[in-house]
Amino acid sequence: MKSALYLAASAALVLSGCGKTTETKTQSGGGNRAQVWAAGSSTVFPFATRVAENVARSTGGKPARVESLGTGGGFKLFCGGTSAQYPDVATASRPIKKSEFEKCVAAGVTDIIEIKIGFDGIVVANDKKGPTFDLHREQLYKALAAELPAGGAFAPNTSKTWAQVAPGLPAEQILVYGPPPTSGTRDAFIELAMEKGGEKDATLAALKKSDEEAFKAKSHTIRSDGAWVDSGENDNAIVQTLEKTPHSIGVFGYSFLENNMDKVKAAKIEGVAPTFDTISSGAYPLSRSLFIYVKKANIGVTPGLREFVDGFVSDAATGKGGYLKSRGLIPLPDADHAAQQASVKALNVMTAPAS
Numbered sequence: 001m002k003s004a005l006y007l008a009a010s011a012a013l014v015l016s017g018c019g020k021t022t023e024t025k026t027q028s029g030g031g032n033r034a035q036v037w038a039a040g041s042s043t044v045f046p047f048a049t050r051v052a053e054n055v056a057r058s059t060g061g062k063p064a065r066v067e068s069l070g071t072g073g074g075f076k077l078f079c080g081g082t083s084a085q086y087p088d089v090a091t092a093s094r095p096i097k098k099s100e101f102e103k104c105v106a107a108g109v110t111d112i113i114e115i116k117i118g119f120d121g122i123v124v125a126n127d128k129k130g131p132t133f134d135l136h137r138e139q140l141y142k143a144l145a146a147e148l149p150a151g152g153a154f155a156p157n158t159s160k161t162w163a164q165v166a167p168g169l170p171a172e173q174i175l176v177y178g179p180p181p182t183s184g185t186r187d188a189f190i191e192l193a194m195e196k197g198g199e200k201d202a203t204l205a206a207l208k209k210s211d212e213e214a215f216k217a218k219s220h221t222i223r224s225d226g227a228w229v230d231s232g233e234n235d236n237a238i239v240q241t242l243e244k245t246p247h248s249i250g251v252f253g254y255s256f257l258e259n260n261m262d263k264v265k266a267a268k269i270e271g272v273a274p275t276f277d278t279i280s281s282g283a284y285p286l287s288r289s290l291f292i293y294v295k296k297a298n299i300g301v302t303p304g305l306r307e308f309v310d311g312f313v314s315d316a317a318t319g320k321g322g323y324l325k326s327r328g329l330i331p332l333p334d335a336d337h338a339a340q341q342a343s344v345k346a347l348n349v350m351t352a353p354a355s
Contacts, residue, residue: 032301033084036064036308040074040091041184042233043120043253044290047324048091048312054323055311061304066091070233071184078293079104088302089309090293093120093184093253094191098353105352111296114350115309115340117318119330121254121279122189122286124267127246131170133267137285139166141197143174144228146221149203157223177238178251180230188288189251193269195219196285239264254279255328280330290329296347313341 038048045068052064069077071092078090079100086109090096096104096114104112124135143165147154162169179186198204198219208215222228231238235252239260242250250264254274257266266274269285278284292312299306311317317324320331331337 032303034303035062036089036302036305037067037087038064038089038091038292038308039067039069039077039087040089041071041093041290042068042179042235043093043185043255044091044117044292046255046327047117047290047329048089048292050324050327051308051311051317054317055304055307058311059304059307061307064089064304064308068233070180070182071187072182073233075100075293076103078295079107079109082108082295082297088295088298088305092291092293093288094187095289095291096293096353098355101352109295111349113294113296113309113344113347115292115294115313115344116332116336117290117292117312117329117340118324118332119279120288120290120328121274121284121330122185122192122251122288123254123257123274124193124249124251124269124286125242125257125264126249126267127242128263128265130242130246130248130265131172132265133162133170133249134269134271135169135267136166136200136270137193137197138200139169139197140193141201141219142166144176144222145194145198145219146223147218149201152203154218157225157227159227172247174227175245175248176228176251177231177241177248178228179235180232183233185235185251185253189286190220190222192286192288194222236260253328254330258328276330280333296349299347309344313337313344 045066048066052066056063071094074090074092075096078087080086124133124140126133142148143159143162145157148157159165159174161171161173163171178189195216198215199208204215204219207218231241235256238250238252239256242248242264257264257274272278272284274284279287294309316322318329318331319337320334322331325331332340
């Protein structure tokens with residue numbers, strides 16, 4: 001039922017260029033837009049569209065325009081400037097980086113409200129007809145890193161099957177469909193899986209102590225020989241690809257697993273399956289937080305922006321019994337949720353991130 005409802009909702013959306021959008025009409029120049037514009041994460045996209053629909057229904061206003069460009073693409077646009085040519089809201093599946101924040105400030109976007117909306121897990125999944133996986137992060141690193149330690153140096157990764165990565169894994173071709181470099185899901189996968197997996201290797205662990213930038217270069221660089229395939233910002237397309245290629249694996253957000261349980265199954269990561277409870281508790285190793293970022297200066301200027309933001313942090317949307325839970329969002333603990341609501345009410349702005 002969840003899958004049918006999700007697909008029905010998704011079918012109502014309009015594709016625009018490389019990203020999805022719920023509204024293609026916009027106004028160029030420096031004038032005020034007639035509606036809220038939010039852009040960014042493909043993971044947050046279904047949550048933002050649902051909030052946009054509900055807020056418009058309750059207020060009678062124009063629905064927010066919501067675009068799926070990837071977290072990096074969303075921040076690039078959001079930080080481009082202060083006029084109506086740039087979004088009011090960036091949706092993100094990771095925190096804003098220091099470099100992105102500095103670009104915002106340089107463009108005049110100085111007062112930014114950071115709002116944590118809930119949790120998500122990064123899922124490693126395959127078709128239901130395929131083998132069952134229980135993977136360790138070190139194995140993900142060894143399967144997907146472009147280069148691996150070899151004799152005190154680094155050499156190209158030549159593993160062709162999962163069985164070559166570790167005894168006991170299926171003798172299946174390493175073929176992983178995942179998000180592109182602009183995606184927050186890709187960033188989080190690299191940080192939580194590739195980097196943490198690389199730390200398990202003695203050579204890389206020593207490199208991290210002596211030269212952290214070199215360590216990141218080695219652990220963050222994914223293979224480009226066909227073992228990993230960038231699959232755009234549409235996580236549903238990855239699910240469809242897994243159905244057509246049962247020997248392949250996909251990397252995407254937990255909400256897309258929730259809505260496609262009849263088609264795909266998730267791998268355990270270090271013995272832990274991705275579930276509502278394991279992600280919210282942090283027991284699942286590939287858990288992450290989801291965010292929206294708002295230009296404070298646009299509140300009271302862009303029609304409906306305050307209502308959109310209030311709608312996002314409402315109990316009805318992101319509370320424990322909120323309607324976004326049915327789309328796969330994992331709510332914050334009550335105290336954290338209340339803290340986000342209080343911060344939004346006060347319009348508190350964030351400080352520069354450390355990294």
